[in-house]
Amino acid sequence: MLYKKIRRITGEFFTFTKSERRGIIVLLGLIILVILARNLLPALTRPDATDLSQYVEEIARFEESIKQEQQRRADNPAYRNKRDQAFISHGEDESGIHERVTGGRTVTGSKTGTDSMSGTVFREKHYKPVLLNLNLSDSLELIKIDGVGPVLSRRIVKYRNLIGGFVCKEQLLEVYGINEDNYEKISRQVYIDTAGIRYIHLNTADISTLSRHPYLDDYQVRAIISFRKINGRFAYVGQLLEENLLPEETYNRIRNYLKAD
Numbered sequence: 001m002l003y004k005k006i007r008r009i010t011g012e013f014f015t016f017t018k019s020e021r022r023g024i025i026v027l028l029g030l031i032i033l034v035i036l037a038r039n040l041l042p043a044l045t046r047p048d049a050t051d052l053s054q055y056v057e058e059i060a061r062f063e064e065s066i067k068q069e070q071q072r073r074a075d076n077p078a079y080r081n082k083r084d085q086a087f088i089s090h091g092e093d094e095s096g097i098h099e100r101v102t103g104g105r106t107v108t109g110s111k112t113g114t115d116s117m118s119g120t121v122f123r124e125k126h127y128k129p130v131l132l133n134l135n136l137s138d139s140l141e142l143i144k145i146d147g148v149g150p151v152l153s154r155r156i157v158k159y160r161n162l163i164g165g166f167v168c169k170e171q172l173l174e175v176y177g178i179n180e181d182n183y184e185k186i187s188r189q190v191y192i193d194t195a196g197i198r199y200i201h202l203n204t205a206d207i208s209t210l211s212r213h214p215y216l217d218d219y220q221v222r223a224i225i226s227f228r229k230i231n232g233r234f235a236y237v238g239q240l241l242e243e244n245l246l247p248e249e250t251y252n253r254i255r256n257y258l259k260a261d
Helices: 002-014 018-045 053-075 150-163 169-174 180-187 207-212 218-231 248-257
Strands: 098-102 105-109 112-114 121-123
Touching: 150 169, 169 180, 207 218
Parallel strands: none
Antiparallel strands: 098 105, 112 121
């Protein structure tokens, strides 16, 4: 009796149709495949260990060569303070003074030297004192100034043409490449002559002429033109400040380039 009851209960839960048995078999097969793949795949795809010994040896040789070169330079006085040492002095020429002109720059000095790497003989630079007219000197003349090279000399000329000429030395600080460090040295070698200043005539200058000057922005240019259209003419340059057309700082910079006649 008990046996029949147990058999009836187990038959209800563990009796499968033919299609269900097939499904169970397939599911078991998939589970087995997943387990096998999980264990076998890493072994099959594991990359071979790379032999880095050759690269390590090359790096070691390279580092050793650097150390040897550094030691060689340390033992050779020609390499010491190379940034500051322009030459290796070995005496003076017969006259004691020599001269070289490079790109229009005259250089004088009393010592010669030899480049230890190329063997080229060259001379220590000593600049002749100069005093140049900042508004009349061209770029070739400006490179005679100690502290001014070809690039900076062209920038000075370009900015001079843009503003209409320099009215004070301090305007050099507005040139890209000139700062407080080199301004003092450069300013001692130039002087200002305002006879050649290029003026802008307030009553006749058009928008493009006013806009080209770096001291004026578009809003200020439009204010000047509008005032002129409404009032006809400027009686004097100071009206720009009196009529609040320009801030005081801008007015003080631009007034030396303006005329109202």
